[in-house]
Amino acid sequence: xxxxxxxxxxxxxxxxxxxxxxxxxxxxxxxxxxxxxxxxxxxxxxxxxxxxxxxxxxxxxxxxxxxxxxxxxxxxxxxxxxxxxxxxxxxxxxxxxxxxxxxxxxxxxxxxxxxxxxxxxxxxxxxxxxxxxxxxxxxxxxxxxxxxxxxxxxxxxxxxxxxxxxxxxxxxxxxxxxxxxxxxxxxxxxxxxxxxxxxxxxxxxxxxxxxxxxxxxxxxxxxxxxxxxxxxxxxxxxxxxxxxxxxxxxxxxxxxxxxxxxxxxxxxxxxxxxxxxxxxxxxxxxxxxxxxxxxxxxxxxxxxxxxxxxxxxxxxxxxxxxxxxxxxxxxxxxxxxxxxxxxxxxxxxxxxxxxxxxxxxxxxxxxxxxxxxxxxxxxxxxxxxxxxxxxxxxxxxxxxxxxxxxxxxxxxxxxxxxxxxxxxxxxxxxxxxxxxxxxxxxxxxxxxxxxxxxxxxxxxxxxxxxxxxxxxxxxxxxxxxxxxxxxxxxxxxxxxxxxxxxxxxxxxxxxxxxxxxxxxxxxxxxxxxxxxxxxxxxxxxxxxxxxxxxxxxxxxx
Ligand code: F6P
Numbered sequence: 001x002x003x004x005x006x007x008x009x010x011x012x013x014x015x016x017x018x019x020x021x022x023x024x025x026x027x028x029x030x031x032x033x034x035x036x037x038x039x040x041x042x043x044x045x046x047x048x049x050x051x052x053x054x055x056x057x058x059x060x061x062x063x064x065x066x067x068x069x070x071x072x073x074x075x076x077x078x079x080x081x082x083x084x085x086x087x088x089x090x091x092x093x094x095x096x097x098x099x100x101x102x103x104x105x106x107x108x109x110x111x112x113x114x115x116x117x118x119x120x121x122x123x124x125x126x127x128x129x130x131x132x133x134x135x136x137x138x139x140x141x142x143x144x145x146x147x148x149x150x151x152x153x154x155x156x157x158x159x160x161x162x163x164x165x166x167x168x169x170x171x172x173x174x175x176x177x178x179x180x181x182x183x184x185x186x187x188x189x190x191x192x193x194x195x196x197x198x199x200x201x202x203x204x205x206x207x208x209x210x211x212x213x214x215x216x217x218x219x220x221x222x223x224x225x226x227x228x229x230x231x232x233x234x235x236x237x238x239x240x241x242x243x244x245x246x247x248x249x250x251x252x253x254x255x256x257x258x259x260x261x262x263x264x265x266x267x268x269x270x271x272x273x274x275x276x277x278x279x280x281x282x283x284x285x286x287x288x289x290x291x292x293x294x295x296x297x298x299x300x301x302x303x304x305x306x307x308x309x310x311x312x313x314x315x316x317x318x319x320x321x322x323x324x325x326x327x328x329x330x331x332x333x334x335x336x337x338x339x340x341x342x343x344x345x346x347x348x349x350x351x352x353x354x355x356x357x358x359x360x361x362x363x364x365x366x367x368x369x370x371x372x373x374x375x376x377x378x379x380x381x382x383x384x385x386x387x388x389x390x391x392x393x394x395x396x397x398x399x400x401x402x403x404x405x406x407x408x409x410x411x412x413x414x415x416x417x418x419x420x421x422x423x424x425x426x427x428x429x430x431x432x433x434x435x436x437x438x439x440x441x442x443x444x445x446x447x448x449x450x451x452x453x454x455x456x457x458x459x460x461x462x463x464x465x466x467x468x469x470x471x472x473x474x475x476x477x478x479x480x481x482x483x484x485x486x487x488x489x490x491x492x493x494x495x496x497x498x499x500x501x502x503x504x505x506x507x508x509x510x511x512x513x514x515x516x517x518x519x520x521x522x523x524x525x526x527x528x529x530x531x532x533x534x535x536x537x538x539x540x541x542x543x544x545x546x547x548x549x550x551x552x553x554x555x556x557x
Contacts, residue, residue: 014492015378019075026069027335034457035064035440042067053311053321054304055472056479059462062440063328063408064336073327076490077317085489090313092118092274096496097371103496104272105279105481106309109302109474118274130270130284134298137249137269138290141210142181149243150207158187158200159288160226161214165251166190167359168281168477169214169288171352172301175473178349178418179293186292189230192222197229206237206247213250214285216277218257221508227261251284276496278359279481297470304474312482322482325410328461329487332408333379342400343386346413346432349468353412354386357480364484364495371494380491386410390431400439401454409460411436412476416467436460 014020039045039061049061049070065073088095092102107116108127115122140146144153159169170188173180180186187200211230215223231248235241241262249267250258253275258268269284281289282302290298308322317323332338341361343354365381387395389411400407411432417425442456465472488495511522515534518527536549 011372013377014490017079019072019079023069023072023076023331023335026066026072030064030066030069033064033066035062035459036456038066051319051321051324053315053479054307054475055466055469056308056321056475057464057466058321058325059464060324060328062436063331063459063461064457065328065331069331070327073331074317074323076330077323077327077486080490081492082317082323082486082489086313086485089485090309092116092123096274096276096494098494098497098499099273101496102274103276103279104274105276105282108271108275108282109305109309109478111303111306118272123272126270126272131299133269134284134287134290135295137267138287138295138298141291142184142294146210147246148207148209149238149240149246152208153183154210155183155208156185156187156204157210157212157288157291158189158204158230159212159214160189160197160223160230161212161251161285162190162220162222163359163363164277164280165214165216165220165223165285167278167352167356169286171350171356172281172286172289172473172477173292174352175349175468176289176293176297176470179297179470181292181294184291186288188288189226190222192225194229197226201230201233206234209234209247211248212287213248213252213258213261213263214287215250216253216271216275216280216285218250218252218254218261221505231262249287251287277498278363281477293470301470301474304469304471304476305478306474307471308475308478308482312478322479323486325461325479325483326486326490328408329382329483330490332406332459333382336406338382338406338408340383340385340405340407342407342409343384344389344392344409344411345386346389346411346428347468348388350412351388354384356477357386358384360480361484363498363501365488365491365493366500367488367491367493367495370492376491376493378491380493381487389435390428393431393435397435400458401442406458409436409439409458411460411462412465413462414465414468414472432462436462 042048046059046061050057050059085095089103090106092104092107094100094102096103102118104116104118104123107123110116110124110127115124117123137146141154146154148154159166166188173186189197189200211227211234213223213227218224231244234244234247244262245264245267248263249269250261250263251269251271252258253271253273255265255268255270259265269287271280271283271285275283282305286298289301312320312322329341343357345351345353361384362381367380368376370376386392399405400409413429413432415429438454438456439458439460440456442454444453465476485495511530515530515537522530
């Protein structure tokens with residue numbers, strides 16, 4: 001029997017809670033507080049508001065947070081379902097209620113010996129089996145034992161995927177470039193724009209190229225079209241369909257569809273429905289990472305994430321890094337009115353981290369109904385954006401310093417310099433610290449009329465990795481996964497479905513199938529624009545979704 005909440009049932013309303021109301025009052029009382037004054041009032045502020053977990057150090061002292069506000073935010077966490085929902089997630093309960101699934105990306109990096117039960121069965125054996133499959137495969141490709149159709153070793157790896165089947169492995173392979181196999185090159189194709197795959201295929205040798213078709217569902221239009229184009233290119237170049245098996249593997253939950261595409265059963269690296277796409281880099285979606293840095297490196301990355309999991313599970317909320325980051329975000333989003341969260345890695349190797357965190361955060365918490373389907377009356381997930389520093393200083397820091405927007409910033413950097421460029425690293429880190437200080441202090445040079453004056457009082461966290469290693473990267477990503485989870489629990493939303501993206505997919509299918517009709521089903525704008533598009537294409541074979549350019553195309557709207 002499904003639980004039905006009667007409309008008139010008096011249900012708990014977050015914004016009417018005593019704690020929430022107290023936070024609103026605290027906002028009124030502290031709205032004009034200067035962050036710098038908090039340091040003057042408490043010389044121990046930095047020591048009290050910084051935290052080390054493994055190879056990560058978080059300084060959250062430069063936030064517009066009085067002791068009373070932080071205490072009340074922690075009360076919000078204590079009064080929420082956090083402790084219960086956290087236990088449910090790790091144990092495999094069905095917390096993704098709209099898709100009726102557990103959420104078990106944490107099981108993928110479970111390096112302990114406790115079982116994880118799904119549908120009455122311990123899933124750890126199949127997780128271990130897939131890890132072994134990844135180990136064997138990555139060692140064969142990296143050692144040169146894996147040969148292509150000409151008998152040569154693999155030199156180029158092309159990952160074809162989008163969203164969580166691209167962003168995680170792409171970000172990690174870039175972040176860990178210095179750990180990468182010297183004879184392997186990695187390419188990531190995601191956009192359905194043909195220019196993307198054309199650019200990658202141009203200059204590749206089919207005899208030494210391996211394609212990984214990464215797709216949880218094996219039904220995503222962009223990925224299938226790119227995979228078909230890659231296969232067509234390969235067969236045209238290599239001359240034989242039979243060779244596809246030595247050059248195409250798949251990471252998917254859909255073994256049947258992968259094999260129908262032409263991938264050998266033993267080269268399908270399976271994962272499971274209870275792994276969300278944006279949480280899947282720990283699964284066989286992480287195959288490119290294992291190929292790039294080796295299986296041992298991949299396990300080190302899992303180790304770092306597992307250590308962060310243990311911290312998240314066992315540290316008191318007051319000393320819990322994901323919880324503190326989540327609560328700081330909730331303070332700005334729900335009580336200060338910030339609309340966005342900036343991610344500024346002062347680390348060129350992390351330049352794809354903002355894009356990865358965009359999907360992780362915005363696809364998880366970009367929701368407006370709670371887990372019961374009721375519209376919420378408070379803000380939820382922020383707009384997450386960012387770019388590396390020091391580049392951002394020459395792009396958007398002007399707005400952050402003197403604009404009218406209030407944007408909390410996460411600065412992220414690694415302490416250990418690369419040999420030979422220590423002076424660059426010193427400049428990088430000192431620039432970051434200077435910016436965090438300047439955002440807080442501002443500058444009151446010539447009084448209020450001074451055009452150069454910066455109001456300051458703009459908050460930031462500084463997150464330092466001792467070194468950008470697989471282990472610390474794993475911990476960093478798990479940290480943000482759990483931060484997103486904590487915010488979702490406090491907002492009482494489902495962070496693990498993504499119904500909003502299905503709508504666009506459905507309409508894209510309808511439009512592409514009816515390109516030749518003047519359908520009244522679409523609004524006048526879409527019809528008019530389709531008229532312009534229609535002039536350039538004709539559908540040769542609807543079943544294959546094949547369209548070709550119309551010769552001498554003309555606009556016929
Ligand atoms: O963006 C929607 C989404 O379903 C993501 O959650 C997912 O990571 C991406 O599309 C790709 O899906 P798949 O891995 O099934 O191709």
